């Protein structure tokens with residue numbers, strides 16, 4: 285609350301023990317129902333609840349991997365709820381679900397979408413993705429019960445397999461929609477625990493292999509007029525700086541590599557250091573060097589996988605080592621510079637110890653930095669300004685990948701971040717407070733209404 289504002293200009297989203305104080309009356313004149321939001325979110329988390337960590341009913345994580353039986357249950361619940369609201373529901377060939385509410389213009393132009401994902405990591409939380417879809421539903425419920433109509437059609441997208449945990453490709457179906465991933469490749473992804481099960485066979489089993497081609501194309505796909513995504517930050521910045529809304533203007537670029545360092549197995553007791561070809565030593569130095577190079581460029585570099593052959597032994601030097609690198613920065617040119625410096629350093633390190641090692645590498649993923657649409661970002665900014673004021677919001681760049689990164693290539697897009705406790709995500713204890721869930725949802729509603737008005741003005745002027 286701000287001293288410069290009169291009390292009559294503040295309003296309270298309050299419900300059973302929690303309240304969210306916002307700066308003043310929301311410009312849409314609508315008010316989401318925080319209780320209903322919270323209850324709906326946690327009710328749907330009964331499908332896939334796992335990894336209990338506390339006493340309260342909501343103190344569990346989630347294991348709702350894409351296209352499992354629990355995912356199918358939440359999908360059919362979602363389908364029923366949007367139909368109750370009078371939405372039309374379309375399903376494309378990747379099982380993406382598009383719920384659409386007609387606007388007052390009865391325009392056939394692509395809808396303004398609020399999208400995210402209902403699937404989770406195997407040891408995931410209750411908010412990553414789920415909040416974005418349930419918040420979107422709460423926005424439509426609020427509009428419906430107030431008799432409020434947007435000008436253009438508005439709706440919700442539940443993107444299939446965003447997590448890429450069961451079928452290993454993240455942002456899988458928004459990637460197909462955006463034309464970045466061939467559908468045959470996505471359909472053929474194998475369940476990581478059962479190579480006989482493919483993404484396509486699971487779509488078929490649950491009845492989610494839709495008729496509509498998965499594409500942003502106007503002619504035959506399901507184009508979108510805009511895409512807004514509410515998501516937990518998955519990092520600590522909002523919480524640490526005491527802000528409640530992140531206005532996300534883009535996403536970091538990243539590249540993933542696999543490096544194989546080839547050495548020679550040899551007896552550890554009889555082989556002098558000077559004659560060794562030790563891949564573990566070289567790989568360790570490479571990883572340390574990559575970290576130093578990243579910090580020099582103010583970028584991020586990480587190794588998540590480090591593998592020696594399973595028949596390695598304590599008293600034998602390993603034959604080879606495989607490790608991964610994940611380079612990230614908001615500027616693609618910095619990602620390239622870091623990559624260049626790293627492989628130069630690796631070449632030097634490879635020749636350093638003993639008789640040296642050799643290495644080769646592959647580029648597994650190249651995701652360029654995304655810059656979100658100015659007008660969508662402005663709509664989120666306007667929502668944040670109205671709800672919490674500039675001192676409680678901030679411009680941010682997403683560190684993680686999201687479906688919005690792909691939609692942003694084909695339609696105006698932006699994201700809203702809300703804080704999560706200690707920045708924890710992809711973990712059962714992931715938590716976003718009821719206040720922050722409600723505030724983010726109200727911001728989503730305001731951003732959509734603001735953008736709808738902007739679109740009406742700009743397309744009819």
Ligand SMILES: [Zn+2]
Pocket residue numbers: 401412413446515
């Ligand atoms: Zn997510």
